[in-house]
Amino acid sequence: MSNRQLYIGLMSGTSADGIDAALVDMQTNLPQLITTHNLPFSNGLRTRIHSISIPGDNEIDRMGELDTELGRHFAQCTLELLAKAQLTTNQITAIGSHGQTIRHRPPGTTSNCFTLQIGDPNVIAELTGITTVADFRRRDMAAGGQGAPLVPAFHRALFHSSARDKVIVNIGGMANITWLPASGEACGFDTGPGNVLMDSWINEHHGVSFDKQGGWAASGAAHQELLESLLSDAFFKQPFPKSTGREHFNRQWLDRHLQQLPFPPANQDVQATLLELTARSITESIDLLCQTEKEILVCGGGAFNTRLLERLAKLLPNCLVSSTASQGIDPQWIEAMAFAWLAQQTINHKPGNLCAVTGAKREVILGGVYYAS
Template sequence: MSSPDLYLGLISGTSADGIDAALVRFEPHCELVFGRTYPWDETLRARLIALGQGGEATSLDELGELDTTLARAFADAATQAIADSGTDRNQVRAIGSHGQTVRHRPESSAAFTWQMGDGNVIAERSGITTVADFRRRDVAAGGHGAPLMPAFHAAMLRSPDEDRAVLNLGGIANFTLLPRAGEVRGFDTGPANALMDAWYERHTGQAFDAGGAFAASGTVDTGLLTQLLEDPWFALPPPKSTGREQFHLRWVESQLGAVTVSPANVQATLLELSAITIADALRATQPGTARVLGCGGGVRNAALMARISANLPGVVVESTAAHGLDPDYVEAMGFAWLARETLAGRPGNLPSVTGAKGPRILGTVYPA
């Protein structure tokens, strides 16, 4: 039997809409062998979102049990993906599991980031060597621990012919700047889907606004938009990162105050907030960008993509699919790649992106 040459990446992002699993082969070129999203149990998902938005756990016991419960879900997604793809488990060299972020405080006096989903449990239940807890080493080295995808983006999508930017539209939006020459940079720009999803779910009971139809039915409230844009976080220079603990429904409600704005108009305003902050950030950091390559769930939101494009005249805005990477699984593929780098003893962070003191080998290895 040939030596194992596949890596399985797992991630549940800020939106917590499911566990993305990507089975990847990297030699002789990067190939997505299989990709699928496995849904969370709805009760568990609700708890994750509440924690991510600043909710508190009631006890250490609750946190410990949640860590194990999440790890079991990640392990089950991994084994199901392997089975669904028809792959021999022995061909999988390692699992790279991002875990679920429940708190991200890289700028606190005792900086930390916390991704739950115990790698011990994943390795034990799957029988496959697992690499997890990728972000904390970068934070320990003075970085933000995010974003971590720029190294992967640079390896796969950089061009010597034009300045590019990879735009990940998850719950939070982030850029990887890929200039023709010079250092790679990356940073979060603010909310992408997280606020829109939360607002839409509150008013319709559905998880997301398919295609941005609800937002398109409303009109941007310029007063509300102006208030949202005045949040000091948007003016911070890179490196910077954020999450649900910063941008959540209570934040929106605090800006609304006693003013009545229709739900559809709020949705339209939140979409415009994402589009404007994304475009503003790109103009401020890489004004010569010729092409933006979008990935993540927000690529499926036609209204959002149209508004981003409208705010970036002269820039080609397209999906990573045009360059051979399925936009739904770029992040999961990235964590498969990071697991590969860790096992090879190579750094996975870019200090120019995260602000860390230097390159670091990321993650903890849990042998099979």
């Protein structure tokens, strides 16, 4: 592997269910996924991450401890990935670590906007012996951007075609889209909740972390009054660029809408409604960008929700809807690959944001570099 340029991408999303690690070869024109690894979080750690994501007591101490603890987890995940790939640390150019978002206040939500990801890159670099790039989002925000989504720049590098219009739909805890016209400028934005509300609802009522293939949602029917109430949220009408997170779309937000109903829906109908909310907010955003025929490629955990993909296809009858697996890339690993790519951009002094996506005044080199000893 001496002729390869190997980078590792580390990603933990708003669901906080664990770390995805991707070993990527950047030597070729298109990044090549070599090896992957997932390190799940314990229920206790996930609960503490979700707890620190909303205002509460003693936040600084709690955040500081989690910052160090998560740094160790990211390092552990990296070393386990290398063992699986039978590689040594000196064969890796750099790690790109997204970190764990615990607060995201983009422009328009507060007078002094900020975004905060933890998982101390000093700890990662020290424990792995690999140069680590982290804190990608704040430089874009300093340049006037939303700080998110950042993955669309990678989507453009990986999936753009001069022969066909495409939309890449990333469905993690939140969902975002990337519009890749055959000719013209790429753009994208967060569309709203992806899996976050569905995961929370089924966890409360069935004690599992996600609705496998959307089976529970498929057993119910969308409650129209609840759906209309959810879709009335101002975020869905907000012009892009825009981004969001668990700070906005969370269980308390859902409860407020449920409490406005004269009678509570059946639990499976709430699940079906939350799935429809994700499908509708995505497809209406796509139609806003372009209503002509195009290819829709879905990645993220939502790509494994069969019922959700069926609804997307039904709501976009003139489009071919499939997961990125149809392009030979497992949808679970796109985001981790993206942060390996963003690390390479930073190491090579190249910008990593798209102004049309984040709203930044200019393209900038993202992140801070924490050098190996």
